Each structure stands twice: as structure tokens, then as C-alpha cells.
Amino acid sequence: MTHAWRDTISLTGEQRLVRDSIRDLCSDFDAAYWREADRSETYPSEFVDALADHGWLGILVPEEYGGAGMSTSEVVVMMEEIAASGGGFSAPQAIHGGIYNSVPLVKYASEELKSELLPRVASGEASIQSFGLTEPNAGSNSTAIETRAERTDDGDAYMINGQKIWISRVDQSDYILLMARTTPQEEVEKSTRGISMFLVDLADAYEQDGLEIEAIDKTASGFVHSFEMWFSDLRVPAENLIGEEGRGFYQVLDGLNEERLVIAAECVGLGEAALERAIDYANDREVFGRPIGANQAIQHPIAEAYARVLAAKQLVYAAAEELDDTDQKDAGARANVAKYLAADAAFKAADAAVQTHGGFGVAREYDVERYFREARLTRLVPITQQLALNYLGETVLGLPRSY
Numbered sequence: 433m434t435h436a437w438r439d440t441i442s443l444t445g446e447q448r449l450v451r452d453s454i455r456d457l458c459s460d461f462d463a464a465y466w467r468e469a470d471r472s473e474t475y476p477s478e479f480v481d482a483l484a485d486h487g488w489l490g491i492l493v494p495e496e497y498g499g500a501g502m503s504t505s506e507v508v509v510m511m512e513e514i515a516a517s518g519g520g521f522s523a524p525q526a527i528h529g530g531i532y533n534s535v536p537l538v539k540y541a542s543e544e545l546k547s548e549l550l551p552r553v554a555s556g557e558a559s560i561q562s563f564g565l566t567e568p569n570a571g572s573n574s575t576a577i578e579t580r581a582e583r584t585d586d587g588d589a590y591m592i593n594g595q596k597i598w599i600s601r602v603d604q605s606d607y608i609l610l611m612a613r614t615t616p617q618e619e620v621e622k623s624t625r626g627i628s629m630f631l632v633d634l635a636d637a638y639e640q641d642g643l644e645i646e647a648i649d650k651t652a653s654g655f656v657h658s659f660e661m662w663f664s665d666l667r668v669p670a671e672n673l674i675g676e677e678g679r680g681f682y683q684v685l686d687g688l689n690e691e692r693l694v695i696a697a698e699c700v701g702l703g704e705a706a707l708e709r710a711i712d713y714a715n716d717r718e719v720f721g722r723p724i725g726a727n728q729a730i731q732h733p734i735a736e737a738y739a740r741v742l743a744a745k746q747l748v749y750a751a752a753e754e755l756d757d758t759d760q761k762d763a764g765a766r767a768n769v770a771k772y773l774a775a776d777a778a779f780k781a782a783d784a785a786v787q788t789h790g791g792f793g794v795a796r797e798y799d800v801e802r803y804f805r806e807a808r809l810t811r812l813v814p815i816t817q818q819l820a821l822n823y824l825g826e827t828v829l830g831l832p833r834s835y
């Protein structure tokens with residue numbers, strides 16, 4: 433995509449480098465590539481390999497461990513660009529975990545584990561694509577997770593038992609960052625305590641017969657597979673505990689705002705991809721002897737969606753840029769506002785694009801139906817729009833807690 437209307441925000445030199453490099457790389461993966469990946473629900477391995485070959489999977493890994501040592505300001509550009517190139521929300525989602533799961537490792541893993549694993553993550557040789565939090569009985573109430581990790585009698589390991597649901601990219605990952613209770617909820621003062629983070633080697637888990645998985649049949653983001661997982665007496669070495677026992681939930685919260693901004697950037701990119709298609713079709717398609725874009729009923733929803741997408745984009749970029757100088761609470765406010773507005777903007781853009789295409793709005797050939805399915809999904813993940821509003825109502829505006 434080369435439209436000038438996308439490039440109105442001023443970028444730093446490094447952001448410009450990221451934008452131009454990713455734009456160039458993505459030009460090798462056209463609309464037909466993503467359409468086929470979506471139709472056949474096939475993981476876009478060629479695309480991910482191309483990113484890995486150019487070192488992009490290590491964008492957040494510090495230089496001392498072989499990565500690019502960049503920050504969220506650059507990742508938002510990268511992910512927006514991938515989505516806007518025509519990959520939609522699913523394309524950045526194909527690598528999202530691989531990039532963000534390195535963050536808690538950098539912050540909390542032992543030096544030994546970091547030196548062993550992070551260079552391999554940066555080169556694309558090893559992947560930590562999966563993050564396992566959600567459970568059937570917990571959902572949005574994530575501290576209600578029941579999966580247990582109990583220290584073995586010899587103290588050398590933890591035994592993991594429980595169930596997870598909706599865990600993405602397990603089939604494309606060497607490791608999963610798994611959240612499990614080391615102390616039952618009834619025995620902790622606050623529900624956020626007693627949860628720990630583990631690095632689980634998936635090949636070892638299958639070998640032990642300690643893990644079974646089953647893919648969930650879904651209608652959006654089909655080429656990024658999500659799974660139900662069952663853990664039974666899975667032995668995980670004690671050195672694979674990441675950070676402090678019982679503090680895992682706080683370790684997740686620590687990187688949450690950054691990650692949420694990146695999700696918002698992916699929504700912005702999706703909205704831009706949808707807008708581009710809408711604009712092209714509105715200019716090209718003639719009915720009643722003139723381009724349909726001359727009708728305000730077509731033009732205004734597109735222009736309105738553009739205004740919303742641009743507003744969300746400005747918020748995302750500014751919040752990412754100022755992240756280091758913002759306290760946790762303000763960063764949380766901005767990240768939740770950004771995710772909420774960007775998901776809604778993407779939805780409005782995709783809806784306008786479908787309507788603009790008339791009957792072809794549901795033809796796979798024009799891609800906007802895929803963007804629409806994905807835009808709907810962005811209002812559900814990684815947290816629902818309601819939960820983002822709950823955060824704003826309670827934490828920012830001082831309204832009573834609703835749950």
C-alpha cells in the first residue's frame with residue numbers, strides 16, 4: 433500500500449526505517465497470498481520465515497542477546513504496516529506471541545536461560561509463540577485460573593495439571609509461557625497472588641504424554657490456529673519458573689500496556705487495509721453512470737472511518753512514544769483507550785468497506801469480508817471491549833468496581 437493518506441504522522445528515523453523495510457518485505461506477499469492462507473487456514477510460514485531471515489522476530493530482544501534491541505515505538509510501526517499491507521489483523525497475529533513473549537523473559541528469566549534461549553529466538557531458530565492464560569472456567573476473570581503447578585517432593589520440578597482454552601499458535605511454537613497457580617486462590621490474600629509463570633518445552637511435554645491439544649474450529653483469523661490444551665502430570669524443571677513464584681500475574685501486568693498498544697496498532701493497520709479497498713472500489717465502480725464514491729452515502733462512511741482510524745493511530749503512536757515517561761496507571765489508561773478506539777475504528781472501516789462493495793462485499797475475491805470477520809474479532813481479544821471500559825471506568829474514572 434502506498435497511499436499518502438496513511439503517511440501523515442511524523443516518524444523518528446528508526447520508525448521510518450522500520451516502516452520502509454517492512455513495507456518492502458510485505459510487498460512480496462500479495463492479496464492472493466493472504467486470501468489463500470485464510471481460505472485454506474494455512475499458517476503463513478513463508479512470510480514468517482522472511483521476517484525471521486531479516487531479524488524482525490528479534491525486534492524486542494536486546495542487542496546483547498543478538499536482537500535488534502528496539503522498543504514498542506518501533507513494534508507498533510512494524511505491526512501496523514504488516515496489517516495494512518493486506519495481511520489484515522491475522523498476519524501480525526501470526527507472529528505477535530513470538531515477539532511479545534520475549535519481554536517477560538528479558539525482564540525476569542535467569543541469566544543462564546536468557547543467554548541460552550534469547551539468541552535463538554532472535555534468529556528465528558526457536559519460537560515462544562504461545563502464551564497460556566485463558567481457561568474454560570476463568571475467561572475474562574483471569575485470576576480465577578485453576579491450572580495447578582505443584583513443587584515435586586525432590587524440589588527439582590513442578591507438576592502441572594489443568595486445562596487451557598483459546599491458546600494460539602501452539603502448533604507453531606517450540607515453547608509456551610504458561611500461567612498456573614502455585615497457591616490455590618482460597619489460600620492467597622489477593623487473587624492476583626499465587627500465580628506463577630513457566631516456560632514449557634512443548635516437544636518435551638508431548639514426549640512425557642503430559643499434554644494433549646485440540647484445535648478450535650473458528651471463523652476469524654483461521655490461519656492462526658487456537659487450541660484447547662489439557663495438562664496431566666506434566667513435569668517442568670524448577671529452573672523453568674520465570675521470575676518469582678507467586679508473582680507471575682504481576683509479571684504479566686508489567687508488559688501488558690505495551691502489548692495492548694501493539695494490538696491497537698494491528699487494528700489500525702487492519703482499518704487502513706479495509707479503507708484502501710473501499711477507496712479503490714468507490715473510485716472504480718460505476719453505477720447509474722458515475723463512480724459510486726460520488727454518492728455521499730458511500731463517501732461519508734469511508735471518510736468517517738478514516739477520521740476514526742487516524743485518531744486511533746495518533747493515540748497509539750503518541751502513547752508508544754511516551755511510554756517510558758508515563759507512569760503505569762496513565763500508560764494503562766492510554767493503552768486501554770487505544771485498544772478500545774482502534775478496534776472500533778477497524779470495525780467501522782471494515783463495515784464501510786463491505787457496504788461499499790455491494791454484493792462483492794461477501795466475495796472472498798475482494799478480501800473485505802475477511803477484514804470484517806477479523807475486525808469483529810478485535811472487539812473480543814485480547815480483552816473484550818467491555819473489559820477495557822471496565823478498566824477505564826474503575827481505575828481511571830474512580831467509578832465503583834462492577835465485578
Ligand SMILES: Cc1cc2nc3c(=O)[nH]c(=O)nc-3n(C[C@H](O)[C@H](O)[C@H](O)COP(=O)(O)OP(=O)(O)OC[C@H]3O[C@@H](n4cnc5c(N)ncnc54)[C@H](O)[C@@H]3O)c2cc1C
Nearest residue numbers: 563564565566571572598599600658814815816818819835
Ligand atoms: C482467536 C482467539 C485467540 C486467543 N488467543 C489467546 C491466547 O493465545 N492466550 C490466551 O491466554 N487467551 C487467548 N484468547 C482468549 C481471550 O483472551 C478471551 O477469549 C477473552 O479474554 C475473553 O474471555 P472469554 O472468551 O472467556 O469471555 P467471557 O469472560 O466468558 O465473557 C463473555 C462476555 O461477557 C462479558 N463480560 C464478562 N464479565 C464482564 C464484566 N464484569 N463486565 C462487563 N462485561 C463482562 C465479556 O466482555 C464478553 O462479552 C484468545 C481468544 C480468541 C477468540
